[in-house]
Amino acid sequence: MLELKDVHAQYGAIVALRGVSIAVAEGELVALIGANGAGKTTTLATVAGVLRPRSGAIRFRGADIAGLAPEAIVRRGIAMVPEDREIFPALTVEQNLRLGAFIRRDRAEYARDLDATWARFPILRERALQPAGTLSGGEQQQLAIARALMSHPRLLILDEPSLGLAPKLVDQVYGLIKKLHAGGMTILLVEQNVTQALRVADRVYLMRMGRVEAEGTPEYLRRRVDVEGAYFGKATANGGPPPAGHGGAS
């Protein structure tokens, strides 16, 4: 569904991506893992239209989307939940959701989507008229995801959904992600919390210094990443205990 081929990107003079190739098939949940600065978020930025790649191809459902503006990317069916969620704190929960549905035209459909959202996220219904800034971190994360879903995306991109959340909330969020995946949503996930990412992903890419260093199933990555034990230890700093011994069983 989504294909990146040899994408190079940079911020001014700083080269961030040195030829990244990634594929996400329909219905898959793919995770990008790697240490800080590896280029994971930059990869997402090129897909979301926030950063124009220097070279390389980005195709979504057969069409070339590299360099399109963010507004156009959403219309193609890609919704992104950025790091830091970036909900609008002064707007109410409902207004945030309304904006998520900006590209949808049908009022009746919006009403139905809203009901579906309340059903899936009961806590948001409670807070519907509250300014989004008054929600807790976990609630804001739910709102960010709910908002992204309002646009009926075919591909959902999540950047570090566990960031800043307590372990119990992280479990909650990942429970939600799993459910969405089970329901057929194609998901591309960036995570520093390797444990959670490996739990839910169908396939994983390991990135380092702007390149893809390894790819494969979670089991393969677990074995492989185990070899570089020091990195693995660093990666779990965000939550999740390091695995017992070298077995890597979770």
Added chain:
Amino acid sequence: MSKPPVGFVPPWASAVALIGLLLGLAVATDLVGSVVLTRFATRLYIDVILVLGLQIFMGNTNILWFPHIGFMGIGAYASAIFSMAPLQKTLALPELYPFLAELHLPFVPALLAGALVAAAVAAAIGLPLMRLSDFPAVITGFAVLVIIHVVLTHWEAVTNGPQTLFGIDDYTGLWDAAAWACLFVAVALLFKESKVGLQLRASRDDLVSAGAIGVNVVAVRWTAFVLSAFVAGIGGGLFAHFITSFTPKAFFLTETFVVLAMLVIGGPATVTGAVVGVIAVTIAYQSLRWTENALNAAQIFERNVAGLSDVALAIGLVLVLVLRPAGLFEWHELAPPGLRRLLSWRRGAEG
């Protein structure tokens, strides 16, 4: 954004080239001997000085800087008060404070004293302002310009208020202005490549990193600010003794716009940009002014034509910003012809 040039031209070489250019113009003007042309050239050198002062701050910090012309005004009024004969002052500024009324300095000391006043004001108010970046710096700069203008317009004892201050001696000749312009070309180039200048430009490009390597951004900016205010003060003083009568309006938005346009069109990052910007804009601007006057004299239109040159300048400025935002001279400083080739040839020979 284009890449910096591979070859580096030492500042003294650029100074030689630019000063040579300026002196050449002065010699040519002198030879022609026309009064109009001489006044034109003198005004050009004064503008060069003003834009150089702006370049010293804006070029090295990348902050859109508004108050510059305010300091020109301070320098103008201060030097005028210092240089005018006491008798003249009782006519022009009857309410002037006694200790100032008695003062009577020769031209150059008056110029310097006026510029020192401007620099002192900058030094006094500068420290807190230099902490700001981006938009707050722009707005506070604008605020300072307005405040200076209001003070100049209402401190009647010292400035004759909004009315014209007249009776200043016309000390500024072609070679006075040219000499100061050449001096400040050297100063601007030396400053740019000095330790302070380099630190400034490092923090221009990356504020956080600069702080991380120990650059005291506030102190470094303050230095540039005070220096640029001093240069503006000299420019103001020369202007005062050139035009011999003026009002505070001469030091407000119109002048700010022209000086800013000259620098932006020429290229704020380089001293060459400052000088060439002044020359290019002055020629264009004055040509249009001349056209205006000719049209008025020939009575082609019913009314007098005014503002054509400013409209054209504004359009030109926007075009430059769209097409070539870094100005005409983004990286390269002017070098004496052949020097660059000589330097890269020698480097090639070594490599």
Added chain:
Amino acid sequence: MIQALAFVVDVLSLGSLYALMALGLVLVYGILRLVNFAYGELIMIAGYTLYLLNGSPVPWLVMAACAVVAAVLASVLTERVAFRPVREKSLTAMLITSFAVSTLFQNAALLFISPRARVVPLPDLFSESLVVGGLFVPIRDLIAVAVTLIMLAAFTVLLNRTVLGIALRAAADNFRMTRMLGVPANLIISVAFAISGLLAGTVALFWLGRTASVTPGIGLEPLIVAFVATVLGGLNSLVGAVVGGYALALITVGINTFLPQVLVDYRQAFAFGLVILILLFRPEGLVWTGRHSRT
């Protein structure tokens, strides 16, 4: 008692104009981080439109509508022609461009019309006053307050009930994220400039009412007012801009009423001194709008 009433009327009527003016400036600033130096010139353009229509057989309301439309068109055109090409370059480039556009407009007026003040037609109603308890209250002031309240109410509805309004607020808060939800950047920016023009045009009708004439330089004072009111209210807040406008009016009328004439002349200096102090020490503004300050 009469003095107090006069004071209140002055503050309310002046504050209404200041509030609308500040709102127009903040709307564009919030989204683009651009301080539009050409904003004051929209008032000038509205004024000259009125001047040019003077003597035509249409009723004044039609002329006024044309003047407002002229301001809106000028605002949107300026964005399209001057700001959009420069938007990608840098903020500094945009600021300089707005300064250039301001100069352009002023000198165009100088060139094509006249450096001298030109008379602006006003309805007879604007010269009349109501007598309230011994005090002469200019009807113009009352209308200004009424119009402002109506516009603020309409604006509030727009910003809270319509998708466009919500999108505008979101854009002012986090432009990038708004785009990532599919809101077209160019549309939002054009709408913001259009509203900004509408506000300036409306203010123009009453601002010009004070002197009944227009000059090329008439835009400077409203611009300065908008600046100061915006900073007072905190640069990022729409509500703050409105409150800042009334606060500034209070300060201005207060200075005019209570301070000796000598100091009154320096009031612009005081105002900008205040601006500097606020930007240095309390950039979220003096006005408490009950919201957390976000940078």
